[in-house]
Amino acid sequence: MEQGLMLKVFDSRMKKVYRMELEEYVKYAVASAMPADFPMEALKSQAVCCRTIAVRRMRIFGGSGCTRYPEYDVCTDPGHCQGFSDKLGEIPESIKKAVEETSGLILTYNGNPVEALYHDTCGGYTEDSENVLGNKISYLRKVECGFCSDSPHYVTRRIITIKNLKKKLGVNFDSATGKEDIKGIFEEIKTTGSGRIKRIKVGDREFSGEEIKELLSINSNKLNWKVVAIALEIMGKGHGLGMCQYGARGMALKGQDFANILKHYFTGTEVEKIKMPSEDNPLIFKKIAVDPGKGSEDDLCGPMGLSEGFINYEMARVLREILSKEGAKVILTRNNNEKKDLMERIRVINDFDPDLFISLQQNFLKPDREGYVEIFYLPGDKEGKRLAECIKEAFISNLKVQAVSYEADLFLLRECKCPGVMIFTCNLNCPREEKRISEEKYRKNVAQTIFSGIILYYYGLTLK
Numbered sequence: 016m017e018q019g020l021m022l023k024v025f026d027s028r029m030k031k032v033y034r035m036e037l038e039e040y041v042k043y044a045v046a047s048a049m050p051a052d053f054p055m056e057a058l059k060s061q062a063v064c065c066r067t068i069a070v071r072r073m074r075i076f077g078g079s080g081c082t083r084y085p086e087y088d089v090c091t092d093p094g095h096c097q098g099f100s101d102k103l104g105e106i107p108e109s110i111k112k113a114v115e116e117t118s119g120l121i122l123t124y125n126g127n128p129v130e131a132l133y134h135d136t137c138g139g140y141t142e143d144s145e146n147v148l149g150n151k152i153s154y155l156r157k158v159e160c161g162f163c164s165d166s167p168h169y170v171t172r173r174i175i176t177i178k179n180l181k182k183k184l185g186v187n188f189d190s191a192t193g194k195e196d197i198k199g200i201f202e203e204i205k206t207t208g209s210g211r212i213k214r215i216k217v218g219d220r221e222f223s224g225e226e227i228k229e230l231l232s233i234n235s236n237k238l239n240w241k242v243v244a245i246a247l248e249i250m251g252k253g254h255g256l257g258m259c260q261y262g263a264r265g266m267a268l269k270g271q272d273f274a275n276i277l278k279h280y281f282t283g284t285e286v287e288k289i290k291m292p293s294e295d296n297p298l299i300f301k302k303i304a305v306d307p308g309k310g311s312e313d314d315l316c317g318p319m320g321l322s323e324g325f326i327n328y329e330m331a332r333v334l335r336e337i338l339s340k341e342g343a344k345v346i347l348t349r350n351n352n353e354k355k356d357l358m359e360r361i362r363v364i365n366d367f368d369p370d371l372f373i374s375l376q377q378n379f380l381k382p383d384r385e386g387y388v389e390i391f392y393l394p395g396d397k398e399g400k401r402l403a404e405c406i407k408e409a410f411i412s413n414l415k416v417q418a419v420s421y422e423a424d425l426f427l428l429r430e431c432k433c434p435g436v437m438i439f440t441c442n443l444n445c446p447r448e449e450k451r452i453s454e455e456k457y458r459k460n461v462a463q464t465i466f467s468g469i470i471l472y473y474y475g476l477t478l479k
């Protein structure tokens with residue numbers, strides 16, 4: 016994989032920042048997550064999980080960074096992003112090897128990196144995501160494990176006193192004192208007039224009071240009992256989501272490789288090489304919303320009757336095609352030439368949570384004003400401004416038209432939660448412009464030009 020995929024790690028305990036290569040980071044994450052003497056295939060499956068969690072957060076892959084410390088890609092809090100071994104420079108050989116042998120591999124679902132959660136021991140079955148996180152995630156399903164019974168945490172016992180139980184849970188109850196039955200333990204008690212035990216059934220055997228006194232070496236058979244402690248039997252350790260680490264160990268010992276281990280615990284996933292943005296797919300991991308302005312009903316038309324709604328939609332459709340082909344995920348705020356009011360279109364954009372949006376509109380100015388493309392961005396939106404300038408540059412150099420960019424406090428620009436621009440591509444009142452934009456070929460050129468502007472915005476490439 017390519018060098019220089021840098022990660023900004025925030026050490027939430029030491030309040031320190033590390034800048035390191037992704038593959039280097041993965042070694043420290045694995046060292047913190049799994050004992051170095053686990054079998055190689057288990058360590059490799061752990062390496063893929065740790066790498067996937069990091070990649071899913073990295074902005075270059077469309078992630079949003081660590082949500083608690085937004086300046087950084089990941090934090091080192093195991094309860095938030097992922098644990099990190101702070102023994103810098105001390106990575107065990109087995110872990111180095113596991114990371115190197117899986118270099119660049121991540122776990123994906125429908126082509127996207129998954130939230131590759133892991134836990135110590137599931138205790139027999141992993142858990143459905145909705146029972147822990149409150150929402151259903153297709154690849155975090157309950158699966159039978161059956162590989163973690165060697166774990167020291169498969170079943171653990173903890174004796175908790177009734178006093179402590181009451182205190183910790185903030186409850187109160189009568190923990191019984193006297194000669195009541197404890198089902199299955201003390202039953203069918205018969206006492207003498209003075210309160211001594213005459214006969215008692217313990218488990219499945221009957222004893223006399225004298226026998227009880229002898230066998231338990233107690234001073235008298237005049238006695239009461241009381242529940243003072245309870246032994247909890249705990250199955251597994253951790254949240255139970257995703258990969259069971261002791262299960263991974265068990266599978267590895269049975270000869271399964273890391274890919275099989277991962278696919279067992281993460282339903283419907285694939286192990287894939289990280290896809291980097293390249294000349295073939297420069298917009299991979301980018302999400303872009305395209306808004307084809309107004310729809311047909313309250314539509315305005317040029318002097319020849321060309322409708323704005325139609326032009327906006329046709330251009331948006333072509334732009335979507337181009338952007339998708341270059342790897343972006345694209346949503347249109349309306350389909351076909353339907354009418355959809357502004358609020359609804361804004362909602363589509365915000366629900367999609369894109370990296371940027373492009374709203375396409377046409378101007379209706381004086382008929383003799385021609386040759387201007389106008390691009391608007393919200394005052395104070397630095398990214399929107401840069402996007403507007405890049406698209407302006409593209410119009411000037413590609414289409415040889417005049418293009419201007421302005422800031423404007425427009426409702427759509429203000430209400431959308433991501434950077435974006437509104438582009439007025441022609442003056443539909445001008446007959447010459449109306450004719451030009453009625454041509455499919457010209458509209459395609461406009462869409463291609465906007466795409467060039469977006470590439471310029473992301474990569475600063477020099478355009479011809």
Ligand SMILES: [Zn+2]
Pocket residue numbers: 081082083084089090091092095096097
């Ligand atoms: Zn975090």
Ligand SMILES: [Zn+2]
Pocket residue numbers: 136137138139140160161162163259261262
């Ligand atoms: Zn398990």
